Amino acid sequence: MLEIKNIEVYYGYVKALKDISLRVEEGQIVSLLGSNGAGKTTTLKTISGLLKPKSGSILFHEKIITHLDSSAIVRMGIVQCPEGRQLFPDLSVKENLLVGAITRKNRKQINDDLNQVYGLFPILRDRKNQLAGTLSGGEQQMLAIGRALMAGPKLLMLDEPSLGLAPKIVEQIFELLVNLNKEKGLTILLVEQNANAALRISDYAYILEVGTLTLEGDAKDLLKSELVQQKYLGA
Amino acid sequence: MVTFLQQIILGLREGSLFSLVALGLVLIYKTSGVVNFAYGNMGMFAAYIAYTVFAIAGLPLWLAVLTAIVFGFFLGAATERGLLRPIRHLSHSAMLILTLGLLMILEGLALEIWKQDYKPFPSLIHGRPIFIKFPQGRIILTRQDLLIFGIAAVIMLALFLYFKFTRVGLSVRATAQNETAARLMGIRVGTVFAFSWGVGTALSALAAIMAAPRTQINPNMMLDLQIQGLTAAVLGGFESLPGTVVGGLLLGIIEQFVARYLSEELKMAFALLIILILLLIKPEGLLGRRSAERV
Numbered sequence: 001m002l003e004i005k006n007i008e009v010y011y012g013y014v015k016a017l018k019d020i021s022l023r024v025e026e027g028q029i030v031s032l033l034g035s036n037g038a039g040k041t042t043t044l045k046t047i048s049g050l051l052k053p054k055s056g057s058i059l060f061h062e063k064i065i066t067h068l069d070s071s072a073i074v075r076m077g078i079v080q081c082p083e084g085r086q087l088f089p090d091l092s093v094k095e096n097l098l099v100g101a102i103t104r105k106n107r108k109q110i111n112d113d114l115n116q117v118y119g120l121f122p123i124l125r126d127r128k129n130q131l132a133g134t135l136s137g138g139e140q141q142m143l144a145i146g147r148a149l150m151a152g153p154k155l156l157m158l159d160e161p162s163l164g165l166a167p168k169i170v171e172q173i174f175e176l177l178v179n180l181n182k183e184k185g186l187t188i189l190l191v192e193q194n195a196n197a198a199l200r201i202s203d204y205a206y207i208l209e210v211g212t213l214t215l216e217g218d219a220k221d222l223l224k225s226e227l228v229q230q231k232y233l234g235a
Numbered sequence: 236m237v238t239f240l241q242q243i244i245l246g247l248r249e250g251s252l253f254s255l256v257a258l259g260l261v262l263i264y265k266t267s268g269v270v271n272f273a274y275g276n277m278g279m280f281a282a283y284i285a286y287t288v289f290a291i292a293g294l295p296l297w298l299a300v301l302t303a304i305v306f307g308f309f310l311g312a313a314t315e316r317g318l319l320r321p322i323r324h325l326s327h328s329a330m331l332i333l334t335l336g337l338l339m340i341l342e343g344l345a346l347e348i349w350k351q352d353y354k355p356f357p358s359l360i361h362g363r364p365i366f367i368k369f370p371q372g373r374i375i376l377t378r379q380d381l382l383i384f385g386i387a388a389v390i391m392l393a394l395f396l397y398f399k400f401t402r403v404g405l406s407v408r409a410t411a412q413n414e415t416a417a418r419l420m421g422i423r424v425g426t427v428f429a430f431s432w433g434v435g436t437a438l439s440a441l442a443a444i445m446a447a448p449r450t451q452i453n454p455n456m457m458l459d460l461q462i463q464g465l466t467a468a469v470l471g472g473f474e475s476l477p478g479t480v481v482g483g484l485l486l487g488i489i490e491q492f493v494a495r496y497l498s499e500e501l502k503m504a505f506a507l508l509i510i511l512i513l514l515l516i517k518p519e520g521l522l523g524r525r526s527a528e529r530v
Contacts, residue, residue: 074421103421
């Protein structure tokens with residue numbers, strides 16, 4: 001579904017990603033793990049078209065999307081739920097969700113999806129007229145995911161959805177991701193520092209270290225691997 | 236007491252024009268993050284276009300006004316697309332300096348094309364002025380004064396409804412709040428910038444045309460209004476459109492009182508003084524609230 005081939009990304013003169021290649025197959029949950037500053041967010045930003053690679057290419061359904069701008073990439077079905085949630089604080093909860101659907105035209109479908117999101121997160125329905133900035137951290141993360149879902153993603157990319165949330169809420173959110181994947185067939189690319197939780201729900205995983213991919217494999221194998229255990233799972 | 240009321244009415248008359256000017260400035264600033272120093276002169280240039288269509292080409296007044304407003308829209312959109320967007324990645328001050336340059340270019344260009352002499356421009360509506368009688372005298376309000384007030388009110392309401400209830404309006408508000416997130420949701424942020432520059436500059440064109448019967452059309456006609464509009468925007472906190480309108484009306488009243496009870500010459504200086512004091516003690520504006528910086 002998504003294929004990244006040998007991309008190199010720079011911030012000014014600083015090389016942030018070195019020769020990164022990865023694949024996400026349709027219907028999978030794939031994790032991209034690594035510590036702070038490893039280049040996970042940079043990778044997602046590049047896929048979303050916010051950053052342009054100096055070399056290499058990105059393909060979606062066998063089509064090259066490297067040159068496209070972010071709005072075209074969203075329209076193809078690649079939607080990102082960014083790090084730190086990045087909500088529109090002074091828009092209401094409902095308006096935030098509607099911005100998620102801004103690329104879509106069919107009003108009826110948008111309305112249906114709105115109700116689906118409210119079904120997934122009933123709290124958002126209760127607070128639909130409240131400003132997004134007044135929500136709690138967990139509610140904000142739900143809104144961020146809901147907003148991304150409103151765009152009708154084929155590939156949902158989540159950047160650190162567990163950041164700063166209580167373990168119980170993290171559990172809820174990961175459970176939701178599994179359900180979306182299993183029931184709706186949504187393909188997910190998950191960026192996480194919480195390697196343990198991510199690996200448990202993933203099919204496949206990549207590990208990034210200072211801009212380079214150092215390890216990849218089936219999530220189950222990585223979970224058992226001693227190297228991963230030591231470095232990322234704190235065992 | 237009655238003079239007091241008179242001063243307020245006269246202040247509102249001036250203030251509604253300040254509000255109109257300020258609305259466009261705030262709209263442009265809120266979405267693209269740039270305080271457009273060339274804003275007034277862009278309106279001035281559009282007023283010259285109206286003059287050319289009306290007085291030189293001899294076409295109807297309404298067509299001249301419409302042409303100028305449409306011209307203003309495209310001038311604004313083209314400025315954003317052609318001049319500002321290419322340097323957006325450089326720095327904020329680069330964009331500010333560009334608008335300063337544009338201010339001077341437009342002034343020079345207007346002088347070059349239309350020469351030095353002031354051009355008269357008619358009021359949009361005529362008719363007997365309205366007299367409001369008080370025991371100690373009366374206030375005269377021209378129809379144009381009432382029109383400015385009416386237009387400012389209608390435009391504010393229209394903008395408010397448009398931004399609240401349409402998809403484009405939602406895109407503009409979202410972009411103003413978080414540009415990166417707007418991009419990630421698929422909003423064409425560039426189009427939003429160009430659009431709000433267009434609408435903002437069209438407002439400047441409209442304000443210039445409204446002011447033209449009094450100031451006559453000349454390269455400096457918007458100099459004072461640019462500063463007054465900026466002051467009104469600061470008073471309103473550079474934030475919400477309703478706040479901006481209130482800021483404009485308030486400035487009109489303040490200036491009126493300064494002119495009446497201190498001195499006519501001081502009223503412009505007073506506008507600058509207000510900016511200074513407000514920025515020092517209440518940078519979020521009288522009606523604004525503290526919030527995170529946009530850029």
